Amino acid sequence: MTPPAGPSLQTAPIVVQHPGSWANATTHYCPGCGHGLIHRLVANALDELGVRERTVGVAGVGCAILIYNYLDVDFQEVPHGRAPAAATGIKRARPDLVVFTYQGDGDLAAIGTAEIVHAAARSENITVIYVNNCVYGMTGGQMAPTTLPGQRSETSPEGRDPATQGHPIRVAEMLATLDGAVYLERVSVTHPENIKVAYRAVRKAFTYQLEGKGFSLVEFLSPCPTNWGMKPIDAMRWIDETVSAYYPLGVIKDREPVHLAHLVQQPPTAFREDYMHGFRYETVTQATEDELGRHTRRTHPFGRRGGRWVSVDGEEYRPSDHDDSEDED
Amino acid sequence: MLGRRLEIIIAGFGGQGVMVMGQLLAYAAMDAGLQVTWMPSYGPEQRGGTANCTVVISTGDIASPIVARPHVAVAMNTPSFEKFEPRVVPHGVLLVNSTLVPERSHRTDIDVFYVPAVEVAAKLGTEKMANVVMVGAMAAATGALPLNALQKELMHFFEGPKEKLVEPNRRAMRHGFGLIPREDRHGPYFVVASAGDLGA
Amino acid sequence: MKAVGTKAVEMMTEVTGEPRVPLGERVLMKGNEALAEAALKAGCRAYFGYPITPASEITSYMARWMQVEGGTFVQAESEVAAINMVFGAAGTGTRAMTASSSPGISLMSEGVSFLAAAEVPCLIVNVMRVGPGLGGIQPSQSDYFQATRGLGHGDFRVIVLVPANLQEMVDLTFEAFSLAEKYRTPVLMLADGVLGQMMEPVTFTRVIDPASMPEPEWATTGASGRPKRVVKSLYLDTGELEEHNVALQQKYRRIEQAEVRWNTYDLDGARILLVAYGTSARVAHHAMELAEERDMPVGLFRPITVYPYPYDALREVVEERGIEHILVVELSAGQMVEDVRLAVEGRCPVSFFGRSGGTIPAPLEVLDAIRNVAEGLPTARAASKKGGAS
Known part of the structure; x- marks a missing residue:
C-alpha cells in the first residue's frame, strides 16, 4: 500500500503509509469532511489488532455509505438505519467475525433509533462507529435529530426551534441508560490531541468486542463544512466551541453502572448550562430576508439572527465571545 | 379420492380443554x-x-379442514350449544355438557346426548377431567375411534411429572364411555382392518 | 458454516435423549411447528422473528430449539429489524429465515427489496391473515398481489411457494432453501392461518447438516486470503446499475423457465376448471368431489408456485382439455384471478368466487358457485363428466 514512488524512494524509510485495512482508493468526501479521518482511525485499529481478515463492516446509508470502497475488509451495505440489525445477524451467525457498523446521525439517531437501542439493550458484541455532524449531509443539509437548537439547516431555515422541531438527541447518554451498553465514548477529530483520544476509543471499542464484553459505541463529533456553510477550519472551531458544548466529549460509560453524572457535575459550557437552566429558544419571526441573507446564513449556523435565547423572565441570553465573532466574518 | 369422513366440532370455554379433546382424537x-x-x-x-x-x-x-356443518358437535358450554346445535347435519350427533348447559335441543333429526361431564369428573376427583369424560362419551356415541385407542393417546398430554395423571384420566374416559347406554352406542365408524391399510 | 451446526446432534441427544422429531415416522404437528422443524432439519441455523398471530408458533419453536441445534435465535424488536438480521446472517452464507404474518410482511418489504438486490438467499414465511390494515387474525389469501408483485420497491421478484397441506409445506421448506441458494434470491413461503394453525400428520425424511455445505463464493466472512467481498445493492453508476438489473431479470427468466410448479386433479372429461391454491385449493378440491358426485364435469388446477406462475401450463390445460369455463376460488376479493386471466388470454370465461374478512367458505358454498357456472354452460343439460367434451 505504499504510495507510488520513484526508484529513489524505494529504499527510503517509510515515514507514513496507508493502513493495511485501507483499500488504495481516493474518497469522494468534501474538503474538510471528518469521514476520511475517521475511516482511517478504524482502519488503523483493525490493523493494530490484526483482525482485518476476519472483519465484516456494515455500511449505513448516508455520505459514508461508500466506506465499503475505502476499507479493504468485507462489507455489507444495508437499508437506512438497519445496520445494527444486520450486524446482529452477522455476529450471531458468525461470532468468530469482528463486526462493526459505520453510521451517521440520520442513519443511527433518526430512522434507525429502534435498531440501535435494541442492539445496545441486547448488548450485541459489536462495535458501532457513530458519526454525528449535526446535519444530513448526503441529502443536502437538512435538519438531523442532532441538529443543535437554533442551528440553521435546509429544513430548519430559521434555526431549529425545539418548541416545534424537538430537542437534539444525545445518543451516547441515551444509550448509557441501557444495561446492555458496555462502552460509550464521545470524541472529536478537531485537533491531533483529540484524534489520539479518538483512536484510543476506537481501538478500545474493538478490543472490547474481541474480549467479548458486549456493545460498544464511539460517537464522533465530525465536521461538515459544506452543509454548515463554513470553512473547514471554522467548522473545527465550531465543534470545539459549540457542538461539544451540547455534546460533551469523554467516556460516557465504561462497563460501570450507568453514570450520567458528568453531565450534571461538569456542564461544559455556558450555553449548555443556560439551556439547562431554563433558557428557551425563541424564534424571531419578524426577521427580514436581508437579515437572513445568504452570507449571514452561511456563517451563522447557530442562527442567532433567526432567533434568540431568552430566560423565563425574558432576559436574552448573551452568547459568549465566540458567538459574537461571527459578525466579523 | 375423498374417503369416508367424520367431521367433528368441539367447542367450549377457553380452559375447558377443548383443544386437547380434538388432539386426542387426532x-x-x-x-x-x-x-x-x-x-x-x-x-x-x-x-x-x-x-x-x-x-x-x-x-x-x-x-378441506374447514367444516361448516359437522357430523358431530360437542358443546361444553351454553354459547357453544347455541352456536353449533343448529349446524349439526341431519342424522348427526350432538353431545351436550349437561352440567353446565341447561338448554335442551328441540331437533328431532339428530341424536342428542346429555352428558353430565363436569359432575362425573368431579366425582372422580377433579372437574378438570370433564373434557376426557366427554371424549369417552363421544367415542361411545359416534364409534369414531375405539376407547382403548383414545386412552392410549393420553400419554401425549401428561409427560414427565404429570405422568401420574394418565391413570385417573383413563378411568375418567372409561366412565364417560359408560355414560352412553349400551343400546345407544354406535358401532365402529371406520372399518380399520389394520393400521396403515387405510392411509392412502 | 463451520461455526454452527456441529454440536447439533450431541446437544440434542443431551437434552432429550432422542431426536426431537424422528425421521420416517408420521407425526402429528401444527403447521407452524412443522415448518419450523423442517427449516431446522433443512440446515437453517439463524432465525430472527417478531411474534404475530397466526405465525407466532414458528418463532416460539425456533426460540426453543434453534440453539439446541447450534444455531442462533433472536427475538427482534420489529419485523424491520428481523429482516435485516436475516440480511446480516444470510450474508455470511448461513441458512437464515424469518416468519411473520401480513402486517409484519409489509414492514419487511424494504428489507426484501435489499435482499433481492444484493442477491442474498433466505426464506421468508408469510402465514397470511386478513387485512387491510390490522384487519384481523383470521386466515386469508389477500397478500397475493404483495407476494407476487409488490414485495418491495424496484424491479424484482421473489420465488413464491404456496403449499396446500402440511406435508407439502414441510417438503417445500427444504426446497425453498435450495432454490434460494441456487438463484441467490429470497424465497417466500406463502401460507395462511389455516395451514399455520392446523394439525396434520407429517413425515420428515431427511436432515441436512449445514457443516456439509460449502461456503458461498460471495459471502462476507472476512477477507482472509482472498479479495474483500461486498454484499450491496447500491450502484451509483447508471450503466453498472442497468447491467445489474438486466442480470437480475435474466435470472428471473431462468426461474420462470425452470421452477414453475403446479398440480392438476380430475381433468378427464372436465369442462369446468377450478383454479385455486393453498387452503382455498383444499376447499375447492372438496367442492369438486361434491360436484362430481352430482355429475358435474369439474377438474382442479392448483399452482404450487405463484411466482413463477404456471401461465403456460394453465393455458395448455384449457386448450388441450377444451375447458369451457374457469372458476377461481380464493380467500380474497380476487387477486390470483388476474393471473388466471393473463394465462388463458380470453380462451374461456373466467369467474371468481371468494370470501374475504377471514371467512373460509364451506365446500357447499363453492359447490353452489360451480353449479351456477355449470348451468351457464352451452350444453348444460347434456353435461356430465363421462360424456363431456374432452
Whole structure:
C-alpha cells in the first residue's frame, strides 16, 4: 500500500503509509469532511489488532455509505438505519467475525433509533462507529435529530426551534441508560490531541468486542463544512466551541453502572448550562430576508439572527465571545 | 379420492380443554392409519371466551379442514350449544355438557346426548377431567375411534411429572364411555382392518 | 458454516435423549411447528422473528430449539429489524429465515427489496391473515398481489411457494432453501392461518447438516486470503446499475423457465376448471368431489408456485382439455384471478368466487358457485363428466 514512488524512494524509510485495512482508493468526501479521518482511525485499529481478515463492516446509508470502497475488509451495505440489525445477524451467525457498523446521525439517531437501542439493550458484541455532524449531509443539509437548537439547516431555515422541531438527541447518554451498553465514548477529530483520544476509543471499542464484553459505541463529533456553510477550519472551531458544548466529549460509560453524572457535575459550557437552566429558544419571526441573507446564513449556523435565547423572565441570553465573532466574518 | 369422513366440532370455554379433546382424537386417528386434520379457532377467543376446534378424520385424503356443518358437535358450554346445535347435519350427533348447559335441543333429526361431564369428573376427583369424560362419551356415541385407542393417546398430554395423571384420566374416559347406554352406542365408524391399510 | 451446526446432534441427544422429531415416522404437528422443524432439519441455523398471530408458533419453536441445534435465535424488536438480521446472517452464507404474518410482511418489504438486490438467499414465511390494515387474525389469501408483485420497491421478484397441506409445506421448506441458494434470491413461503394453525400428520425424511455445505463464493466472512467481498445493492453508476438489473431479470427468466410448479386433479372429461391454491385449493378440491358426485364435469388446477406462475401450463390445460369455463376460488376479493386471466388470454370465461374478512367458505358454498357456472354452460343439460367434451 505504499504510495507510488520513484526508484529513489524505494529504499527510503517509510515515514507514513496507508493502513493495511485501507483499500488504495481516493474518497469522494468534501474538503474538510471528518469521514476520511475517521475511516482511517478504524482502519488503523483493525490493523493494530490484526483482525482485518476476519472483519465484516456494515455500511449505513448516508455520505459514508461508500466506506465499503475505502476499507479493504468485507462489507455489507444495508437499508437506512438497519445496520445494527444486520450486524446482529452477522455476529450471531458468525461470532468468530469482528463486526462493526459505520453510521451517521440520520442513519443511527433518526430512522434507525429502534435498531440501535435494541442492539445496545441486547448488548450485541459489536462495535458501532457513530458519526454525528449535526446535519444530513448526503441529502443536502437538512435538519438531523442532532441538529443543535437554533442551528440553521435546509429544513430548519430559521434555526431549529425545539418548541416545534424537538430537542437534539444525545445518543451516547441515551444509550448509557441501557444495561446492555458496555462502552460509550464521545470524541472529536478537531485537533491531533483529540484524534489520539479518538483512536484510543476506537481501538478500545474493538478490543472490547474481541474480549467479548458486549456493545460498544464511539460517537464522533465530525465536521461538515459544506452543509454548515463554513470553512473547514471554522467548522473545527465550531465543534470545539459549540457542538461539544451540547455534546460533551469523554467516556460516557465504561462497563460501570450507568453514570450520567458528568453531565450534571461538569456542564461544559455556558450555553449548555443556560439551556439547562431554563433558557428557551425563541424564534424571531419578524426577521427580514436581508437579515437572513445568504452570507449571514452561511456563517451563522447557530442562527442567532433567526432567533434568540431568552430566560423565563425574558432576559436574552448573551452568547459568549465566540458567538459574537461571527459578525466579523 | 375423498374417503369416508367424520367431521367433528368441539367447542367450549377457553380452559375447558377443548383443544386437547380434538388432539386426542387426532392422535388416535393418525395412529389408526387414518388421515386427520385438527384446526383450532385461535387468537383472543382462546383466552377465556369460546374456543373450538374442528377435527376431520377420513379414510382418504382430506381436502378441506374447514367444516361448516359437522357430523358431530360437542358443546361444553351454553354459547357453544347455541352456536353449533343448529349446524349439526341431519342424522348427526350432538353431545351436550349437561352440567353446565341447561338448554335442551328441540331437533328431532339428530341424536342428542346429555352428558353430565363436569359432575362425573368431579366425582372422580377433579372437574378438570370433564373434557376426557366427554371424549369417552363421544367415542361411545359416534364409534369414531375405539376407547382403548383414545386412552392410549393420553400419554401425549401428561409427560414427565404429570405422568401420574394418565391413570385417573383413563378411568375418567372409561366412565364417560359408560355414560352412553349400551343400546345407544354406535358401532365402529371406520372399518380399520389394520393400521396403515387405510392411509392412502 | 463451520461455526454452527456441529454440536447439533450431541446437544440434542443431551437434552432429550432422542431426536426431537424422528425421521420416517408420521407425526402429528401444527403447521407452524412443522415448518419450523423442517427449516431446522433443512440446515437453517439463524432465525430472527417478531411474534404475530397466526405465525407466532414458528418463532416460539425456533426460540426453543434453534440453539439446541447450534444455531442462533433472536427475538427482534420489529419485523424491520428481523429482516435485516436475516440480511446480516444470510450474508455470511448461513441458512437464515424469518416468519411473520401480513402486517409484519409489509414492514419487511424494504428489507426484501435489499435482499433481492444484493442477491442474498433466505426464506421468508408469510402465514397470511386478513387485512387491510390490522384487519384481523383470521386466515386469508389477500397478500397475493404483495407476494407476487409488490414485495418491495424496484424491479424484482421473489420465488413464491404456496403449499396446500402440511406435508407439502414441510417438503417445500427444504426446497425453498435450495432454490434460494441456487438463484441467490429470497424465497417466500406463502401460507395462511389455516395451514399455520392446523394439525396434520407429517413425515420428515431427511436432515441436512449445514457443516456439509460449502461456503458461498460471495459471502462476507472476512477477507482472509482472498479479495474483500461486498454484499450491496447500491450502484451509483447508471450503466453498472442497468447491467445489474438486466442480470437480475435474466435470472428471473431462468426461474420462470425452470421452477414453475403446479398440480392438476380430475381433468378427464372436465369442462369446468377450478383454479385455486393453498387452503382455498383444499376447499375447492372438496367442492369438486361434491360436484362430481352430482355429475358435474369439474377438474382442479392448483399452482404450487405463484411466482413463477404456471401461465403456460394453465393455458395448455384449457386448450388441450377444451375447458369451457374457469372458476377461481380464493380467500380474497380476487387477486390470483388476474393471473388466471393473463394465462388463458380470453380462451374461456373466467369467474371468481371468494370470501374475504377471514371467512373460509364451506365446500357447499363453492359447490353452489360451480353449479351456477355449470348451468351457464352451452350444453348444460347434456353435461356430465363421462360424456363431456374432452
